[in-house]
Amino acid sequence: MLGELLPLMTDFARWLPADYWDLSIPVYLFFAAVAGGAYITGASACYIRARRESGPCCLESEIARWGFMTAVASAAIAGLAVLSHLAVISRAVLFPIYLTNFSSWITIGTWILVLLAVFSVICLLLQLFGEQAAEESGASLWPRVIFAKLGLLELADRLVDAVRPPMAVFAALHVVGSILALATIYTGFELAIVETVPLWNMSVVLPMAFLTSGIAAGVGVTLAITMLFEREIGPVFGGYAVVVSIFSALSLVFIAYGWQEIATSDAPAAAASHAELTSGALYVGVWLVALGFLLSVVAGLAIGIAALTDRLSDRAERLGGPALIGSFGLLFVSALILRVLLLLAAEQNPVVVAL
């Protein structure tokens, strides 16, 4: 009797608890990767500005400052989200003492996130203060207004100029920072090593999906914020829009591949995850993710290439700004929902007493 029973048990016997995560986890996983994407935007804008040798007040400076600002804010949100999930926050804050297991992605990730946050803060301060920043204007310089009201602006400018590194060190800073930004791929590895959850246990697809979607969201949101204040869509904007489009397309490829893996898997937990993602409330989320990434691919490519090749008509430029802001805003939300879905639809394979 029992021998007949067990082969069929895998149809529904999901008896291992899968409730060890809450919303703070996808928020952490998302914003850590967004910090990486935003940092890369800032660093690349600095590089483009240096290559062009254009004067002050250029668009690249605005993109750089918004990029580093977004990176700092995202790293802070990610840090607070993960701390809110922990039982003993003080031990996590003392991570150099307590987090000693470097085979754990949480330990590795903590160091990556903290170092990325430090690099982002340094780069932001170097962009916000000093002689060069004092000559510039733009909405991204709003912290200078606060410092001025506090009577600290001159001091901050002097301090930053005093410690401003030479160009070679500055370049090295951006290279290391960009490596750390790419290393936010660790957020994918944190899930991918969980062998009992088929939805996560994809050692290449999931980390790559997390990295590409994080970079797309990070670059996209930086661009959207900048465009709120700088409506002219020039070749620089066009180039970044194409980058967002490419990373969104890559994300879609990885997501589609992972979807196929889950849909065709024999594992009962994979079937359960697939069923949850294709019915009920999560189904709406799946469509939203697909729509968000697809729209940013289309809008980024169409407007981006037109701007890059100087073929953007006045009317298209007027509509292009809101279109890019809207599509990149939706992309940002979609990339977060992607991670929420991966947590909500996760099912552990039951350990069935086999024949």
Added chain:
Amino acid sequence: MEDPWMFYFDPNRCIGCHACSIACKQRHDRDPESDDWRTVTHLSRGEYPEFEELPVSMSCMHCHDAPCETVCPPDAITKREEDGIVTVDRDRCIGCHYCAWACPFGAPTYDDTGLMSKCNMCLGQGPGSGHDQPPKEKPEDGGLQPACESSCVGDAIKAGPRSEVLDHASEKAAVRFENDAYGGRVVVEPVGDDAELSAAIREDETDQSAAWLNG
């Protein structure tokens, strides 16, 4: 680690009485309202009269590769070299739940403190008590027999060094274990569709009943 301690479970002998999980709770002063360190799950299928059920008793299996230890950021989890028992140092645990994600058996539990606790094969009593305990000894050497094992009315659970557990297991279970069933983390008897095995169990039970009757 020459002969690490591990668990053996025979679903053919488990009657689903929960004596194991209750004994565990009593020894370790756990929440009486729910199963945690040791759980008994009743796998079921169908509706009366086609209803079928199988009880399965589970806990931390003290895996040879201990995925929880690998992922634990603060090194709070240790696969002990001396006896293979996996223990947790709650003075280092940060309560991140990553061990629960990694565990194939859903063994880690979290109380009101948010810190992890789980079966320590009765090395000590209570959460975290297994940490830094001397090596596990067999009952005949003065060691404490795990509460689940001593309370199991059907002898469905056994804990001990791997060599002893494999000696106790049927040949089929031992072969399956050697063939990496359950990742080589626990020895489980095949469920009794095997006519010979079922007969052997019945014969054994009859012998025991007879012995009891003969007093």
